[in-house]
Amino acid sequence: MMHLLLFALISLIKTIGLIFVIILPMVSYTVYAERRVSAMIQDRLGPNRVGIPLTLFGFQKDIPFFGLVQPIADAVKLLLKEDFTPNHVNKFYYCLAPACAMAPSMMALAVIPFGSQLWGEPMVVANVNIGVLWVFAVSSLGVYGIVLAGWSSNSKYPFLGGIRSSSQMISYELSLALSVIPIFMICGTLNLPEIVRYQTVHGWLISPIWLNGISLFPPSINGQEIMRSFDFLKFLLWIPLFISFIVFTISMFAETNRLPFDLPEAETELVGGYHTEYSSMKFALFFLGEYAAMIVGSAVIVTLFFGGWHVPFLPTTLVDPYTFWGVILGLIHIAAFFFKVALLLFFFIWVRWTLPRFRYDQLMRLGWYFFIEIALVNVFIVAVILPFMRR
């Protein structure tokens, strides 16, 4: 009983620490980054004024602080706005939809290893063998929020947005799941911490140069030792892995409704798409859900392809994780993970402000005619190469 309570307590601390200390602030600062980066790309300044409001306390000037307090001001604005519910909506589902849009992306975080260990405790909330399948399953539930919002709003633009979104997300889930099968064939597991550990030993899956682990101090691991030496087959295997990275990343853009695939909320055609009828905090929940889904998507890409928390040329474990340096190393790994996630988020934003939107039939053709076939052929390529590597 004591053991169970301790387990529950540790899980609770990890969950709260991950969601409230790291992810939610990260979401609001991703919104800030989106505005600043878009401004940079369009040769504007963006929100650079909101700082510490000293004028409220009778001083002459505020401290602008690069506008870094902007997210707090946004949150206050969204909370204090009038929460207007139109008369023609289906009330229960109208209120349910924002929660359905927000919750799945938070749930998907449960299986993602965001660090190696702290005080010997693995930095993942749920270390389960189904790993990435859980992410797919939960994010496939995210479509309910959008569909319900579109339907319960009882007006045409949200409805069109909801319909578009459900067909888009169902189509791209297929290529999303098919494109990562090569990784599981190579690593031999679905467990995300195991996949990261594999990459710490054999090198990141995205990198063509697989030394015996990029780390100088590779730990001993009892796994399948496929890529032991430096040879030609590794380069051959890198090609399908890179293809699967491309397909997975682009499908992730479609799955998170980001531009160039933001058809469910295309402002120029559908006003705002599924959230047209929403205001105040309900609207903010859709907004947060979208950015949280983006962060989860980046985290999955980092975990699968960019070595998760692994830092090249640093040891992955110390003999005693309870010492000062052990804790520092754990913190460095967590920081490295979120640094990689932040870089990918920058990429997401960059793409959004660079590419124009796809047409609906182009989007469907890309998903059904190209990505699914490419992903399937990719699986075959890896299946042909792998027997030669095992020997």
Next chain:
Amino acid sequence: MSPLLFWIFAAIMLVFGGMVVIHRNPVASALSLVVSFLALAALFVSLDAYFIGVIQILVYAGAVMVLFLFIIMLLDLKAELRRRPNLPAVCGGFVVIFLFIVAIAEVSFRFQGGDASFQPIAQGPQGDIWHVGMILFQRYNIALQVVGTLILVASIGVVVLSKRELK
């Protein structure tokens, strides 16, 4: 897994399963079915069958029910709401439920093998996915290939049938 969680999820599953039938609004019925599926997945997880549980969510709650919802939303829901329950059909339904319960009670009291408890299968670091894969692709490989071919033929048939009107 404590029995308490089993009872909670079983209750959720049954209550929402009942709501599927009781609700007159088809969207509400479909969403109740989704919640029922989620509770069923939780029951699978409680048996250490993580893979089946997550596939339950991924396939049924995440894909099949989204398509259902998609179709239902294109229907005229007002007409559906106006329909009154048909009394003989309701009575017939209760009779069928009663007979089914009697049959299950009869079988479960007669069959003694249900009392035995079995060793958990999914042991070791690989977990249940490994076992499922081993059994599917080694012992039942031929059957799996046959089923795969059948599904392929069926999906080609669907495409052909749905394209027929365009010619």
